[in-house]
Structures are given as structure tokens and as C-alpha cells.
Amino acid sequence: MAGHSQFKNIMHRKGRADAVRSKLFSKLAREITVAAKMGMPDPDMNPRLRAAILAARAENMPKDNIERAIKKSQGGDAENYEEIRYEGYGPGGSAIIVEAMTDNRNRTASDVRSVFTKAGGNLAETGAVAFMFDRVGVVEFDAKAASDDAMLEAAIEAGANDVESDPEAGHTVYCDQSALNEVSKTLEAEFGEPRKSALVWKPQNAVAVDDETGEKLVKLMEALDGHDDVQNVYGNFELSDTLLAKMG
Numbered sequence: 001m002a003g004h005s006q007f008k009n010i011m012h013r014k015g016r017a018d019a020v021r022s023k024l025f026s027k028l029a030r031e032i033t034v035a036a037k038m039g040m041p042d043p044d045m046n047p048r049l050r051a052a053i054l055a056a057r058a059e060n061m062p063k064d065n066i067e068r069a070i071k072k073s074q075g076g077d078a079e080n081y082e083e084i085r086y087e088g089y090g091p092g093g094s095a096i097i098v099e100a101m102t103d104n105r106n107r108t109a110s111d112v113r114s115v116f117t118k119a120g121g122n123l124a125e126t127g128a129v130a131f132m133f134d135r136v137g138v139v140e141f142d143a144k145a146a147s148d149d150a151m152l153e154a155a156i157e158a159g160a161n162d163v164e165s166d167p168e169a170g171h172t173v174y175c176d177q178s179a180l181n182e183v184s185k186t187l188e189a190e191f192g193e194p195r196k197s198a199l200v201w202k203p204q205n206a207v208a209v210d211d212e213t214g215e216k217l218v219k220l221m222e223a224l225d226g227h228d229d230v231q232n233v234y235g236n237f238e239l240s241d242t243l244l245a246k247m248g
Helices: 003-014 018-039 045-056 065-076 103-116 149-158 177-191 211-223 241-248
Strands: 082-089 095-101 122-124 133-141 160-168 170-175 196-203 231-235
Touching: 003 082, 018 045, 018 065, 018 231, 045 065, 045 095, 045 177, 045 196, 065 133, 082 103, 095 103, 095 211, 103 211, 133 177, 149 160, 149 170, 149 177, 170 177, 196 231, 211 231, 211 241
Parallel strands: none
Antiparallel strands: 082 095, 082 122, 095 231, 133 170, 133 196, 160 170
16 A cells, blocks of 8 residues: 555544645535536536535535535636646655645745655655656545455446455545546446546556655655645555554
């Protein structure tokens, strides 16, 4: 399990304080608004909006908040956000990708660079580390949704490429980015609504790091994830079971 997935699991186990949850809801609402503004306001006709709503529901975001974010996209007061990808290196040379949505490119770039520097890493040029990742679709279900064999069989039949199943993390189905919508809808018809359906950056190889470096990397990921303009953070490192247990 690579850095992004491990990091998300750590954050989930820690639970979310009210202030952190409020910031998360703000990010989720922003993605919903942008997705609805770029396409149709109907999730059945807009795969990106559907994915954004699934992500919001997975975090127990109130239905009113979701509907308000969609309505905002149809009004003239919706902010204009620019989507930017930053790439850099964390402590130990681990590759990190940051996806941001901002109304001020210069501010966000300066802030992200500062976070990398303070953590002992450095921001690099676009394209510096992206080649170490694959852009793929991912559909996630809780472990109770199906047995490992049933999920694997259904996913492959739906057109997926691979499935990772874990008693705690659940089922993670990977597919080509062009097949995400079809795979997601097919699996939803069989197992119910997934907790996630999105495009992600999947590391081609996970690099094991020592615990000292791992702690620094998690702090960097937390700092990046905590920034208002940052939507997603991905890393190609792998933490030890000892460190995961300590942080859990």
C-alpha cells in the first residue's frame, strides 16, 4: 500500500476534528461546484460531478451542503478556480504529486513551495515525478460489500485491470481512466454505491522508507493536505507496519 493510501488511512483512523472536517467540507464543496460548472449539473450525465458527490457522501457531508454547492455553479457568483498540479520531492527523495484548485496561482505556488521546504523537501518542475505514477481510475468499496473473490470477478468482468482487497482498507478497484464511469456504474449496480470513484495518481513502484523518514513524510503530507487550496496529495513511499501501528 503506497503513500497516498496509507496516509488517508492514518487520517481516517485519527478521526477528524471539527475544524478539519469544516475545511474538508469546503474542499469537497469546491470540487462539486467546479465539476457542475464544467459539465451538466446532473450527476447521471456528469461523471466528475458524480465522483465529487460520492466523495462528499463518504465523508458524511450533509445533503443540503451538496445541493447548495451544485446550485452555486449555476449562479453568476461562482468563483473561477484554476486546477494546478505541483510535483516535488519529500524527505528521502520520495516523489510527491499535489493537486490544487485555486483562485490565486501565485499565492498557492508560494505556499506549496514553502511547505515542501520546511519539511526538508523541494518543489520541482511539472513533469519531474509524474512519470513515476500512472493516471488511473479507482473505485473503492468497504470490505463488507463483497467477498474478495466476488469483487475480483465482478471488477474484471466490468473492465477493471486490478483489485486490491484488505480486511481493514476494503476493496480498491483499478481501471483505465477512460473506463472509470462504466466500471463504477457496473459495480454500483451489483454492490451498491461505492465510497469513492475518482481519477488518481497511482505510483508505479512503492519505495520503502525508514521510520524516521516516514514520520517526516507523513508530516509533509499532512501539511500539504491541510492547505485550503490543496485537493489531493499522492506519494510513492511505503511506511513500515511498525510506524503505521504507532501512528494509528
